Amino acid sequence: MNELIEELKTKLIKLLDLSSLTPAQLDAQARLVGGELGIDSIDVLEMAVMVEQDYGVVINSQEVGEKVFASVASLAAYIESNRAGGAA
Template sequence: MDKLISELREKIVDALNLQDVAPQSIDPDEQLVGGRLGIDSIDVLEMVMLVEKDYGLAIDNRELGARVFASVRSLAGFINDPSSTTMG
């Protein structure tokens, strides 16, 4: 999972054009949306598209998105096992 976390940090920095953020400086457990990185709802849409394009997974409702994008670690967990965060 560490490799996936590193990959996701790089993709997030690239996709969101976070020019002053080094991928390795993103703590896997820090809050993504509304946190230090300044990620907002428009950025979340970019990340949803990234996950759909690169990993073939759909994030199709706000509740799921809130859980998936809570942190890089939660995003990696979703990619590894999408059923772990689906609503039941």
């Protein structure tokens, strides 16, 4: 799971153009949406597309998305539990 968290940190920094941050500076427990990073609804859509393309996991409702994108750790946990073929 820690490997997935680190991978997600790197992908999110690139995807969301958070170039002022390093993966080590991005707290896995910190709030993603509505937090200090300034992530908006367009960013959430981009993250959902990335998760589906890279991990084969669909986030198909706003309610699920709000829980999944609460933090990097919650996103990693959701991917782990919903990946095709189970945990990697």
